[in-house]
Amino acid sequence: MLKKIFLRTLIACAIILTGQLAYCQAPRGFGRSPQVNPDKTVIFRFNAPNATDVKLSVQSEKAPVQMVKDARGSWSATIGPVKPDIYPYNFIVDGVQVMDPGNMYYFPNERFKGSILDVRGDSSLIHSMRDVPHGTVTYELYPSAEGTTGTVLVYTPPEYDKNPKQKYPVFYLIGGTTDTEETWFKVGKANLILDNLMAEGKAKPMIIVMPYGNIEARIAEQKGGLKPADPAGRESAEALARSKTFERDLVDNLIPYVEKNYRVIANNENRAIGGFSRGGGQTLRVGFGNMDKFAWICCYSAYLTNTELERDFKNVVENPKLTNQKLKLLWVSVGNEDFLYKQTTEFIDYLKAKNINHKTLISTGGHTWMNTKLYLANTAPLLFK
Amino acid sequence: MLKKIFLRTLIACAIILTGQLAYCQAPRGFGRSPQVNPDKTVIFRFNAPNATDVKLSVQSEKAPVQMVKDARGSWSATIGPVKPDIYPYNFIVDGVQVMDPGNMYYFPNERFKGSILDVRGDSSLIHSMRDVPHGTVTYELYPSAEGTTGTVLVYTPPEYDKNPKQKYPVFYLIGGTTDTEETWFKVGKANLILDNLMAEGKAKPMIIVMPYGNIEARIAEQKGGLKPADPAGRESAEALARSKTFERDLVDNLIPYVEKNYRVIANNENRAIGGFSRGGGQTLRVGFGNMDKFAWICCYSAYLTNTELERDFKNVVENPKLTNQKLKLLWVSVGNEDFLYKQTTEFIDYLKAKNINHKTLISTGGHTWMNTKLYLANTAPLLFK
Numbered sequence: 001m002l003k004k005i006f007l008r009t010l011i012a013c014a015i016i017l018t019g020q021l022a023y024c025q026a027p028r029g030f031g032r033s034p035q036v037n038p039d040k041t042v043i044f045r046f047n048a049p050n051a052t053d054v055k056l057s058v059q060s061e062k063a064p065v066q067m068v069k070d071a072r073g074s075w076s077a078t079i080g081p082v083k084p085d086i087y088p089y090n091f092i093v094d095g096v097q098v099m100d101p102g103n104m105y106y107f108p109n110e111r112f113k114g115s116i117l118d119v120r121g122d123s124s125l126i127h128s129m130r131d132v133p134h135g136t137v138t139y140e141l142y143p144s145a146e147g148t149t150g151t152v153l154v155y156t157p158p159e160y161d162k163n164p165k166q167k168y169p170v171f172y173l174i175g176g177t178t179d180t181e182e183t184w185f186k187v188g189k190a191n192l193i194l195d196n197l198m199a200e201g202k203a204k205p206m207i208i209v210m211p212y213g214n215i216e217a218r219i220a221e222q223k224g225g226l227k228p229a230d231p232a233g234r235e236s237a238e239a240l241a242r243s244k245t246f247e248r249d250l251v252d253n254l255i256p257y258v259e260k261n262y263r264v265i266a267n268n269e270n271r272a273i274g275g276f277s278r279g280g281g282q283t284l285r286v287g288f289g290n291m292d293k294f295a296w297i298c299c300y301s302a303y304l305t306n307t308e309l310e311r312d313f314k315n316v317v318e319n320p321k322l323t324n325q326k327l328k329l330l331w332v333s334v335g336n337e338d339f340l341y342k343q344t345t346e347f348i349d350y351l352k353a354k355n356i357n358h359k360t361l362i363s364t365g366g367h368t369w370m371n372t373k374l375y376l377a378n379t380a381p382l383l384f385k
Numbered sequence: 386m387l388k389k390i391f392l393r394t395l396i397a398c399a400i401i402l403t404g405q406l407a408y409c410q411a412p413r414g415f416g417r418s419p420q421v422n423p424d425k426t427v428i429f430r431f432n433a434p435n436a437t438d439v440k441l442s443v444q445s446e447k448a449p450v451q452m453v454k455d456a457r458g459s460w461s462a463t464i465g466p467v468k469p470d471i472y473p474y475n476f477i478v479d480g481v482q483v484m485d486p487g488n489m490y491y492f493p494n495e496r497f498k499g500s501i502l503d504v505r506g507d508s509s510l511i512h513s514m515r516d517v518p519h520g521t522v523t524y525e526l527y528p529s530a531e532g533t534t535g536t537v538l539v540y541t542p543p544e545y546d547k548n549p550k551q552k553y554p555v556f557y558l559i560g561g562t563t564d565t566e567e568t569w570f571k572v573g574k575a576n577l578i579l580d581n582l583m584a585e586g587k588a589k590p591m592i593i594v595m596p597y598g599n600i601e602a603r604i605a606e607q608k609g610g611l612k613p614a615d616p617a618g619r620e621s622a623e624a625l626a627r628s629k630t631f632e633r634d635l636v637d638n639l640i641p642y643v644e645k646n647y648r649v650i651a652n653n654e655n656r657a658i659g660g661f662s663r664g665g666g667q668t669l670r671v672g673f674g675n676m677d678k679f680a681w682i683c684c685y686s687a688y689l690t691n692t693e694l695e696r697d698f699k700n701v702v703e704n705p706k707l708t709n710q711k712l713k714l715l716w717v718s719v720g721n722e723d724f725l726y727k728q729t730t731e732f733i734d735y736l737k738a739k740n741i742n743h744k745t746l747i748s749t750g751g752h753t754w755m756n757t758k759l760y761l762a763n764t765a766p767l768l769f770k
Contacts, residue, residue, distance in 0.1 A: 032611065050480045095435045096478050097486065099498045104565060110489045113498070129534055129607075134526040139570075141519040149514055161646065164549075180489060185524075222514075226417065261546065 033102035034089075034117050040081035042117065045102065046091050049073025057097075058089035058117060059368055067091070084121035085370050088114040088187065108182035110214065116187065124196075126377045127189035132199035133158030137191050142257040145215055145249045148222040152254060153181050154262065155191050155208040157198060167263045169270035169384040170207045171296075172250065173376075176277030177230065181212040187369045188276075193377050202381045206272075209258055213279055215245045234281060235305055240312075247286045251293065269328065272383050274298030276372045277340075288313040295328040296383050300375040301338055301367050303347035320355045329382055333361040333375045340367060418487035419474075419502050425466035427502065430487065431476050434458025442482075443474035443502060444753055452476070469506035470755050473499040473572065493567035495599065501572065509581075511762045512574035517584035518543030522576050527642040530600050530634045533607045537639060538566050539647065540576045540593040542583060552648045554655035554769040555592045556681075557635065558761075561662030562615065566597040572754045573661075578762050587766045591657075594643055598664055600630045619666060620690055625697075632671045636678065654713065657768050659683030661757045662725075673698040676711040681768050683716040685760040686723055686752050688732035705740045714767055718746040718760045725752060 033045040044056050046067065054075040055064040060082045067075040075091075088107045091098045099106060100115040107114035124130055135157045144150030157168065173190060175183040184190045190208055197203035212218060217227040231239035259266045273294045275283040280302025287297035288304075289312075309317050316323050330351070334344035351358045361378055365371050418430040429441050431452065439460040440449040445467045452460040460476075473492045476483045484491060485500040492499035509515055520542045529535030542553065558575060560568040569575045575593055582588035597603060602612040616624035644651045658679045660668040665687025672682035673689075674697075694702050701708050715736070719729035736743045746763055750756050 035611075048479075048481050093481050094433075094479065096433050096481075096483060098481060098483055101482065101496055101498060104493070104495045106491065108489075111486055113484045113486060129526070134534075136523045136525050138521045138523040139576075140521050141514070149519075191524075226420075 033100050034115075036082075036117075036119055037080075040084065040119055041078055042080050042082055042119065043076060043078045044089075044091075044100070046075045046093070046098070046100065047073060048075060048093055051075070051093050053092075053094055055092040056089065057092055059087045059370065060085070060089075060117070060119075064092060080119075082117075082119045084119045084125055086127065086187065086189065086373070087117045087119070088369065089117050090114045105186070108180045108186050110178045110180060110217065112178065126196055127192050127373050128196070129192055130196055130199070132195055134195050135160065135191055137185050140257070140261070142254060144218065144253050145245065146219050146223070148219050150215075150218065150249065150253065151181050151212055152257075153185050153210040154258065155185075155194065155210070156262070157205040157207070158195060159205055160207075160263075164263075166205075167265045168205055168207045169272070170209055170258060170262075170264050171272040171274060171380070171383060172209045172211065172255075172294075174211060174213050174273075174275030174279030174282050176213075176275075176279050176301075179213065179276075179279070181210050183369075184208075184210045188372055188376065190376060193373065194380060197377065197380055204384045206380075206384060207258075207262055207264060209254070211246075211250065211254055213246060213275075213282060214242075215249050216242055234278075235308060239281075240285075240308075243282055243285045246282050247289060250286060251290060255293070268293050268295045268326075270384060272296030272298065272329075274300065274331075274376070274379065275302070276300040276369075276375075277302055277367065285312075288316045291316070291323070291326040295326060297327060297329065298331045298375070298379045298383075299333070300372055301334050301340055301344065303332070303334075303340060303344040305343070305347075306350050309350070317354050317356065320357075324355075324357045327357070329379075330356065330358040331360070331375075331379050331382070332358055333363065333371075333378070335363050335365040335367065335371045337364070337366040338371075418485050419500075421467075421502075421504055425469065425504055426463055427465050427467055427504065428461060428463045429474075429476075429485070431460045431478070431483070431485065432458060433460060433478055436460070436478050438477075438479055440477040441474065442477055444472045444755065445470070445502070445504075449477060465504075467502075467504045469504045469510055471512065471572065471574065471758070472502045472504070473754065474502050475499045490571070493565045493571050495563045495565060495602065497563065511581055512577050512758050513581070514577055515581055515584070517580055519580050520545065520576055522570050525642070525646070527639060529603065529638050530630065531604050531608070533604050535600075535603065535634065535638065536566050536597055537642075538570050538595040539643065540570075540579065540595070541647070542590040542592070543580060544590055545592075545648075549648075551590075552650045553590055553592045554657070555594055555643060555647075555649050556657040556659060556765070556768060557594045557596065557640075557679075559596060559598050559658075559660030559664030559667050561598075561660075561664050561686075564598065564661075564664070566595050568754075569593075569595045573757055573761065575761060578758065579765060582762065582765055589769045591765075591769060592643075592647055592649060594639070596631075596635060596639055598631060598660075598667060599627075600634050601627055619663075620693060624666075625670075625693075628667050628670045631667050632674060635671060636675060640678070653678050653680045653711075655769060657681030657683065657714075659685065659716075659761075659764065660687070661685040661754075661760075662687055662752065670697075672715075673701045676701070676708070680711060680713040682712060682714065683760070683764045683768075684718070685757055686719050686725055686729065688717070688719075688725060688729040690728070690732075691735050694735070702739050702741065705742075709740075709742045712742070714764075715741065715743040716745070716760075716764050716767070717743055718748065718756075718763070720748045720750040720752065720756045722749070722751040723756075 035043040054067040067077040103115040105116040142150045280299045420428040439452040452462040488500040490501040527535045665684040
């Protein structure tokens with residue numbers, strides 16, 4: 001049997017030889033990592049005969065897991081039973097981050113390279129692929145800042161093409177620092193969560209627009225410059241300037257593009273904005289700065305400081321009655337182990353003290369996409385009602 | 386300056402700490418690799434202080450390029466000047482394939498992990514993003530084989546939404562072994578090539594459907610089994626059986642789904658099929674087996690043997706007059722350094738000997754996506770005319 005597998009692998013390697021480059025790993029079965037067992041334990045395998053240390057870094061575990069090398073140079077580790085969910089992971093091979101070659105599902109990101117572990121539940125989870133009508137996700141190119149071409153993903157609900165006269169509300173949904181326009185789709189499973197909520201009658205049919213949050217990087221890339229480093233801190237002048245670039249692109253370029261190309265109800269009561277981490281900060285800044293455009297604001301694992309609120313959003317905090325009239329929802333959620341937990345709960349306390357209406361969800365866990373999915377699943381049912 | 390970068394990186398690391406996991410590399414500027422210089426030389430950089438050997442494997446070069454380590458543990462290599470094109474690459478770190486953490490563009494694949502180097506030309510290339518009307522690419526989920534949910538990408542031309550009564554021809558376009566449904570989009574740039582050809586008036590407006598070629602793997606994944614290893618050889622019983630599974634899914638599930646959900650002209654003269662490598666074999670088998678459905682067949686870097694043709698497609702080869710009546714185009718292309726060059730040219734010779742009409746393009750180079758883009762750019766203008 002082993003001989004057969006080895007022969008097959010040799011042949012497979014020969015088949016995918018490009019003439020210039022051998023894009024194949026040493027003998028190992030395709031799809032053998034990660035292996036999710038019926039008891040929800042998970043085996044990870046990685047072939048690296050020359051490595052001296054391989055660790056597994058997976059967001060279901062509090063710390064990296066040491067992997068063990070066998071006589072053939074294959075490293076493995078078993079974890080769990082793992083709570084059903086989707087977890088980013090990678091291997092740390094002598095200090096270098098490596099995606100799992102056995103796994104075709106990756107974490108779209110500007111920088112780190114992660115794979116996706118999907119541990120299914122005994123019953124279906126809210127992000128599971130169910131036998132329900134599915135919406136679609138479309139890659140659009142739109143005219144963006146400084147003459148560049150922007151990239152954005154647009155989810156339309158299952159019924160969209162069946163009701164050619166119907167117009168829909170729109171939820172603008174932004175990823176975090178280093179995420180791309182694909183992260184809400186491929187890791188956040190925004191499309192499947194909405195498919196499932198709509199099938200259960202829990203969410204109103206809506207369009208979800210997923211922009212790329214790092215406009216400066218796109219401009220640099222398309223104009224041939226070096227991508228700028230991250231701003232030094234969430235409240236620095238540079239961070240604020242970049243948030244403003246994002247806001248201008250969203251308001252001046254993306255929203256008009258979406259409203260020209262999709263059947264949308266183009267008013268504040270049918271426009272929501274939400275985001276995770278840096279995208280949560282962008283959400284608060286864009287939302288508070290444009291309450292005439294957004295009546296629904298969903299902030300996931302992020303906050304604004306009192307200083308910034310009182311400096312830049314005086315109208316929001318000093319006239320709570322008007323703010324409460326304009327906003328149909330101001331949502332703030334964070335995990336109790338999130339590294340932004342303290343600042344986010346201080347932000348919530350400030351909203352309370354100022355009598356600004358808001359809803360909150362304090363979950364367990366950290367600054368993760370497991371929590372981000374949870375927050376989307378809890379907020380989407382509230383929107384546009 | 387260095388101190389400032391280091392401080393910024395430290396802060397950036399702190400920002401993206403997940404509480405459980407630090408998803409950050411050691412100090413290095415974002416977007417510094419690959420660095421394409423004005424003279425078309427390219428600098429690659431990779432930080433790995435603990436590695437003893439790092440090579441660059443890039444498809445613009447015939448062999449891996451040794452990288453050199455500096456005092457801070459950062460490896461680098463400079464190549465070129467490089468002919469403008471898009472090239473897959475990765476780093477080989479002590480024998481382990483690693484994507485470039487500085488680059489957010491990846492090669493979608495079941496197995497190997499590659500990044501994408503884009504060397505722009507002084508004048509625009511056929512796959513370049515130009516200031517022309519853009520089509521969109523939509524992720525669809527469709528009811529596929531054995532009760533599974535299939536994944537497919539659908540390109541619609543720029544004018545599609547502007548002409549709500551117009552119907553379009555459809556080109557089914559398949560990737561190679563280990564490719565996914567995304568590879569023609571993200572590496573093959575099928576959408577940009579067609580945008581540009583249409584803007585120049587060189588290609589007819591068409592829809593392009595990009596399926597996933599490995600139906601058995603999807604079934605195994607969704608039903609919880611192990612993904613099957615590759616078949617032993619391109620003409621083995623197993624390879625033929627898998628090609629048949631693909632054919633049945635395409636004909637019985639995918640085509641009806643597309644024709645139900647898009648405005649298409651549903652007849653053989655408005656249906657083309659094409660593919661690269663394993664997808665080229667699937668193209669020939671599905672095309673020759675269903676000439677009532679496909680009048681246009683585009684085979685890129687692939688072939689069928691005389692044995693198979695005379696056993697399974699007797700009607701095609703023994704009645705060339707009827708075949709020539711049915712097929713508007715039979716295209717075969719291959720590179721002169723392709724590892725399938727000999728078999729593919731033998732296939733072309735066989736078609737000649739049998740008086741079966743065909744067009745060919747023998748290019749330079751190997752079994753690469755650089756060539757695959759070239760073949761698409763040369764065949765799309767011929768279709769549906």
